[in-house]
Amino acid sequence: MEYASGKFPKSVSMEYRTIIRIIGMLVAVFSATMLPPALIAFLYKDGGGTAFMQAFGLSLLLGLVFWYPNRRAKAELRTREGFLVVVLFWTVLGSIGAIPFILSERPDLSFTDAMFESFSALTTTGATVITGLDDLPKAILFYRHLLQWLGGMGIIVLAVAVLPMLGVGGMQLYRCETPGPVKDNKMTPRIAETAKALWYIYLTMTLACAGAYYLAGMDSFDAIGHAFSTIAIGGFSSYDASMGHFDSATINLIAVVFLLLSAVNFSLHFTAFSRRGIHLASYWRDAEVRMFLLIQLSLVLVVFLVLMSHQLYDSPEVALDKAVFQAVSMSTTAGFATESFATWPLFLPILLIFSSFIGGCAGSTGGGIKVVRITLLSLQGMRELKRLIHPRALFSIRLNNKAVSDRVIDAVWGFFAAYTLVFALIMVALLATGLDDITAFSATAASLNNLGPGLGEVASHYGEINAPAKWILVLGMLFGRLEIFTLLVLFTPTFWKS
Incomplete structure (x- = not known):
């Protein structure tokens, strides 16, 4: 696009060091997702714990390697850097998320299959290369659900807080309905305020879904795991037969209700259940x-x-x-x-x-x-x-x-x-x-x-x-x-x- 002067605006170099610092922090924080599956492996004693502890150490080290040399680079990000940060967020974390699948003995996945499974989980696609889910270690099953749940939260922040500012494909329609103050033109820490409000909604819906599944007959492990996948609209299950394993019309109905709720704009959930009262209309x-x-x-x-x-x-x-x-x-x-x-x-x-x-x-x-x-x-x-x-x-x-x-x-x-x-x-x-x-x-x-x-x-x-x-x-x-x-x-x- 040309401006009134007929010339393009002067280009400004990309803030690569700031971007690398942010990615390093994300990877370091993301490494903590390896710990709950390791705990699950310890509780159920069916294997997988060693792979997750190794993955935790490796991903934490990678995060620190990215972050430490650039720890003082704190330039304010513009829209162009915003695009790159968002893409790197998904590609880097998707790659890091594959490490436990690569190190695990069960399932024995190739590098390609491990990357496919990780990206499928984090993007909440739900396509899988794994068969024999019923016999896998609980740690692997839980990790797949957890990746989807974290990816679902990432989607919400992306769609409600970030994409409206970047003006991607009509998403700016919801700029005015974003819960919490967000600047239009620059990526700022104010997104954290939006993310915090969205986290409360997301977590509340997950707990409600898990509780409903448990009361309908699932055990606590299945209830939590399937609640993660349901609220994220991911589709991963702990069984090859998916929801058909439970053969329950009640569980099916609970899944339908929470899938419909999760498919509604989370800004509306915020509006409907704000501090001023409940406004279902x-x-x-x-x-x-x-x-x-x-x-x-x-x-x-x-x-x-x-x-x-x-x-x-x-x-x-x-x-x-x-x-x-x-x-x-x-x-x-x-x-x-x-x-x-x-x-x-x-x-x-x-x-x-x-x-x-x-x-x-x-x-x-x-x-x-x-x-x-x-x-x-x-x-x-x-x-x-x-x-x-x-x-x-x-x-x-x-x-x-x-x-x-x-x-x-x-x-x-x-x-x-x-x-x-x-x-x-x-x-x-x-x-x-x-x-x-x-x-x-x-x-x-x-x-x-x-x-x-x-x-x-x-x-x-x-x-x-x-x-x-x-x-x-x-x-x-x-x-x-x-x-x-x-x-x-x-x-x-x-x-x-x-």
Whole structure:
């Protein structure tokens, strides 16, 4: 973009030392996540503790190596550094998170598989290369859940506090609704105030979910672990059969309720349960939430009617339970399962995969394009139809009784175009590695939407696909989790010009 003078502004060098200091601190703090699994290994005495203690020492050392030489570098970060910090946050911690998988004897994972599992967990994608979950050490199972939970919190801070400032793909819509003061133009410690408020909400929801699971019949280990994965909308389970292991309609219903809550903008949770009292009406006043619930209801109805028409289950009650759980799980991009949805009539698996493209609300732990963007794209389409009929009329797009600026609409269209391009490139790359078309399409959707399960060779797990395909999917997970533009901007020459 050119400025009024016709010249570009003078470039300022990147604050690399400050960035390295921040990453070093993050890695050092992240090393503490290795300690709870080590404690679990000690309590259950089923192995894995040594690997986690070694991983703790190694990751703490790496963090100190990054931090100590740059400990006095405390320059204020601008937007450009903000993009780099966000991308490094996910790539570095995803790599560090793979260390316990590499060092562990059970499961015995290759370097590629360990990286895939770690990034899948941290981005809350929920795709796994591991089979035989029922027999794994409790420490490994807990660690997978914990990574998803921490990744889910990272998503909330990213979506509510950071991306609105960076102006990524229409996320600036929620700048005014961010709980806590956040500057628009620079990355500052004030984000910590926002993060603190979000942590309270996130932790409260997790405790409530774990308590509900425990009362419904799960033991304490499963209740906590599955609560982590549910609130993060991650989808990892401690069992190969996922939620189907428990064979409980009550547990399924609890999962559905908390998945729906976690797929709603966390800024709304803050507004609804603020210090001024409880304001549940704020949910219904939000246009995105209304659209989200309408999509969920419509999807459940379609799945239920198709299951009934094919008479796959003995009673309408069982069919409704399967329809509600699977529709909500897939459309919110959790990926939990009570059985393999890939065995249903082909219309339903394809429908459920496509529902994940919409995903959850902006500012939630859900993946996908996000409901607010789909809503704005639909409203823009309607406006263009009206302009065809009345070329000289002026039509505005309104959301929550507020006019949406053309800048936001342009950003949403730009996001959609970038999303489509990245999707096509990833799918073609997967086809080039030798995957069949159904597997390549569903795996691309599952990674880019942070969904997890797919169709074809990846219907149950990703362990059998080739190594290049796994690395491509890791990149897809990052693109999806970082809202496309945040990562894509790093591939532009302009970003790196000093």
